Amino acid sequence: MITPTPLMGLVTGFWSFKTFAAAVELGLFTRIAGGRVLTVQGACTEFGLPERPADLLLSACASLGLLERSGEGYRNTEVAEEFLVAGKPYYFGGQVRYCDERTYLPWHRIGEALRTDKPLTWDPQAKDSMFDGDDPEMLALFWEAMYSTSIFTARALTGAYDLSGQRRLLDVGGGAGAFSIELCRQNPDLRATIFDLPHVCAQAETKIASAELTGRVDTITGDFLGDPTLPGGYDTVLLSMILHDWDEPTNELILAKCLDALSPGGTIIISELLLDDDRSGPPAAALMGMNMLVETEGGKNYSGAEYREWLRRAGFADIRTVTFEGPGANGAVLGRKP
Numbered sequence: 027m028i029t030p031t032p033l034m035g036l037v038t039g040f041w042s043f044k045t046f047a048a049a050v051e052l053g054l055f056t057r058i059a060g061g062r063v064l065t066v067q068g069a070c071t072e073f074g075l076p077e078r079p080a081d082l083l084l085s086a087c088a089s090l091g092l093l094e095r096s097g098e099g100y101r102n103t104e105v106a107e108e109f110l111v112a113g114k115p116y117y118f119g120g121q122v123r124y125c126d127e128r129t130y131l132p133w134h135r136i137g138e139a140l141r142t143d144k145p146l147t148w149d150p151q152a153k154d155s156m157f158d159g160d161d162p163e164m165l166a167l168f169w170e171a172m173y174s175t176s177i178f179t180a181r182a183l184t185g186a187y188d189l190s191g192q193r194r195l196l197d198v199g200g201g202a203g204a205f206s207i208e209l210c211r212q213n214p215d216l217r218a219t220i221f222d223l224p225h226v227c228a229q230a231e232t233k234i235a236s237a238e239l240t241g242r243v244d245t246i247t248g249d250f251l252g253d254p255t256l257p258g259g260y261d262t263v264l265l266s267m268i269l270h271d272w273d274e275p276t277n278e279l280i281l282a283k284c285l286d287a288l289s290p291g292g293t294i295i296i297s298e299l300l301l302d303d304d305r306s307g308p309p310a311a312a313l314m315g316m317n318m319l320v321e322t323e324g325g326k327n328y329s330g331a332e333y334r335e336w337l338r339r340a341g342f343a344d345i346r347t348v349t350f351e352g353p354g355a356n357g358a359v360l361g362r363k364p
């Protein structure tokens with residue numbers, strides 16, 4: 027029998043998110059790291075909560091798979107212990123914080139974006155793109171969110187595509203450097219250069235130093251839209267979550283510059299949440315597309331078929347797609363410079 031019950035799941039999606047975000051904001055998962063069991067009474071004392079909200083929060087977190095029962099209390103599930111404890115290598119809290127503090131309220135006006143085709147998180151009359159360095163809130167949140175999403179996505183990519191033969195990678199729009207850092211950690215012969223805007227390279231330098239990769243990962247400041255060329259001589263060029271920010275003509279320009287930056291035989295990697303070729307899913311890619319409506323002018327999530335066609339038109343050969351499962355990508359489209 028057909029029922030409206032799945033629709034209730036859709037309607038209450040924001041209850042799940044806000045419960046999750048509130049627990050992260052309290053630092054719940056970090057406080058009980060290492061298998062510590064927390065009772066409702068313990069949560070009252072530790073977080074200064076009255077008993078009813080403490081009880082509701084712990085129970086709701088357990089229902090969402092973030093906590094599990096242990097005797098009279100609760101402890102972190104495996105996923106919470108691995109990804110929601112601050113300071114752990116694949117900490118995901120930056121993305122939770124960004125969505126909670128930066129995009130949640132603008133999403134409330136999604137109907138406006140549908141009618142106007144204009145972003146909601148920044149004013150396109152006042153600046154050229156969401157990536158300008160003039161917004162301190164954005165500087166504090168966005169690149170940390172990208173780092174926390176991309177660090178595991180990069181690891182997932184290495185499970186699907188072997189970079190062990192590659193030596194020099196240009197990470198175009200590399201952000202705070204998660205991909206460069208993780209790919210260099212996993213591939214001892216690889217060196218990487220993060221190419222990004224000056225205020226972003228400054229953030230990347232801090233991450234490179236904490237990862238103890240100074241010397242193997244460096245940064246070059248520049249503008250992949252305004253600069254006529256990218257730095258050259260690389261055997262690998264990576265575009266992770268770049269092309270979904272822009273429209274098709276802009277992406278064709280970026281791809282042409284990437285082709286020039288590669289040595290003959292070099293490989294381009296486009297890592298994204300790829301839409302199925304019939305555009306009917308998966309939800310992670312299709313809803314990231316909706317988020318591009320909220321956050322960008324002209325960006326959208328594209329299908330693997332679209333990327334393959336653009337690579338073919340740009341002059342790449344041996345074009346193929348590999349699939350994997352990461353928070354920031356479900357696959358990568360690869361091409362070789364002839």
Ligand SMILES: C[S@@+](CC[C@H](N)C(=O)[O-])C[C@H]1O[C@@H](n2cnc3c(N)ncnc32)[C@H](O)[C@@H]1O
Nearest residue numbers: 157172176199200201222223249250251266267
């Ligand atoms: C969605 S983020 C992706 C970051 C990173 N590749 C990752 O996957 O974690 C887009 C990145 O593109 C950079 N970017 C945007 N416009 C740029 C431009 N004109 N030149 C260089 N970098 C740019 C932003 O600063 C940001 O770091």
